[in-house]
Amino acid sequence: MPKFVPLGNEALAQGALDAGLSGMYAYPGTPSTEIMEYIQRAPEAAERNVHRRWSANEKTALEAALGMSYAGKRALVGMKSVGLNVAADPFMNAAITGVNGGLLVAVADDPSMHSSQNEQDSRFFGRFALIPTIEPANQQEAYDLAAYAFKLSERHAVPVLVRITTRLAHSRADITRGEALPEKALTLPQHPQQFVLLPAISRRNYARLLDKQREFEAESEASFLNRYEDGPDKRRGILACGIAYNYLMEHYPDGCPHPVLKIGQYPLPTRLVARLVEACDEILVLEEGAPLVEEMLRGYPFEAGTVHGRLDGCLPRAGELNPVLVARALGLDVAEPAFTAPEIVVGRPPQLCNGCPHGDTFRALNEALEQYSKGRVFADIGCYTLGALPPYNAINSCVDMGASVTMAKGAADAGLVPAVAVIGDSTFSHSGMTGLLDAVNANAPITVIIVDNETTAMTGGQETPGNGRFEQIAQGLGVAAEHVRVITPLPRQHAQNVQVIQEELEYDGVSVVIARRECVETARRKRRS
């Protein structure tokens, strides 16, 4: 077999394909995007016609995957950390319905917020929903987990959460592939009411889920992802979750002198944890993300004691781990680096590409708004969020996908008139439409600018779910046809664009201005291939 050197995301995807996957459902988001992109490129996915189209958002993705599971087949859902907030409703309720075919929800968290609005830790969601959660430590485990987790999911009829973090998602290593399993046949759930969450049925299902907690724990005790490695020096025991294990072993390539409990599956294996706690004087908890396990081990109140980690300052409270932080927490000698960057080095923040259509839109918008006081532009998430930085300084918010439209409406309700929303075409498809409906129903004096670069640029240029239909969508939601305007963001159209925006700012109702020109980066990529 040829050598396989995948990203963690690609290893997970290939593992799922080899485990008899029938459908992947996802909305792009760094650092999760390459899971779906790998499946879209994989020849066997095309041969088998594995479902592999992007969904409109994470909620629709998870629901569709649950439907595939209902029909007895194995499905995988992919998203970034904050995507699970959008999909939280089906996620929490899928834990109550349970599954038929195996269902894996893969969520890529982004500690240190390299490309995210926060650094939320999805393991909390696994605990919240009371379902098994898997956290691979390396690319090999990312590959191996799918076959294992689909069986786990089917054995207990629950979804399984797979949590990875940026460094594993986006790092390559050489791994070994296993045998490929066939897909499952179409079979409906044994109990026709399993998926009907009426209160009486929900209560029954929930009681069953609670009963299963002991079984989940027994699975964790026996899992290949959880491992107790004894060591002679019992003054300290180390509990290392996910990739934190690598930062530990980096310092002990020939074996750690302290007992180590490597954790890759939750709920925590109580017996293994008890063994570590009983054997050692103190416990150091290493986890990539929030101090979730640390908090559980400490109990309450958080007095200085025998558990160390992010809560007692042994490790920073926020941000991703790295080998040096872990070395310090272990009390190892860390030599100061021999060199430091000279003062002349300045930051190089990301910026809009040369010729980006968003730049032209911001120039026009800024000029159109000159006659009003500042602070009335609610924006959203995408390349255009860089409009917050110089030279544009054009936007005043970026919170969560879709929030531009609804925040503009709320601010207008409060009297900030006119209020402007700036939203990308993919973001509008994802979650701008429902907010626009609210605004139309209230006849809110807002101007929604859909910056339509005909792609999902920020995450690498995926197709946009609503592409080519934004005029119809806006009108279908009730925006008056004469207030759905299309402009072409180009320098030579500047004066005209300013005028269109000004006219719509003056209109006392909902306007939609579609600023349409293709992303230059996407256009270049298309030309090359």
Added chain:
Amino acid sequence: MKYDVILAGVGGQGVLSIATILAVAAVDADLRLRQAEVHGMSQRGGEVQSHLRIADRPIYSDLIPVGGADLLLSMEPMEALRYVSFLKPDGVIVTERTPLININNYPEIDRVIAALEQFPRVVLVDAEGVAREMRATRSSNMVLLGAASAFVPLPGADLEAAIGKVFGRKGESMVAQNVEAFRRGRAIAEGAHAG
């Protein structure tokens, strides 16, 4: 054997294409590999770094510890300076000399070069100039990789084979051009005295 490389540059410069060639050569030589890439926000013309680790035994961390890199290979001179804390005391810097100025407050280039020249082991390469001379501006990365190859514990022939693999589908003349750029870069480093 264990060899750790920090690759640096500006989003869009093709840091990952250099990383890919090193990775292919290492894996073909049956070495273990870890290579952490940068995707997402930072790619839009911002600073970009990648960690590449090769060894003949298992590698644990995807990230290279500060003070642990054997080689800092940068496609832009100020970006090289940004990551010098990763370098071992006897680590080598191989960097492009021509700046990429996409910010208003870029420091005076003479000061950047002077700062780089103070490092004990540094090779400044006018890769852009060499590539221009070859009428192959897209191959400047390969000039840099060639210069770095004088220090990397992988045979030059293996790296050339990897160039063949990675650029193979773009045609033979593209491969030949990149191999030529690679050799010119290597000759520059072998002529320099980076110790």
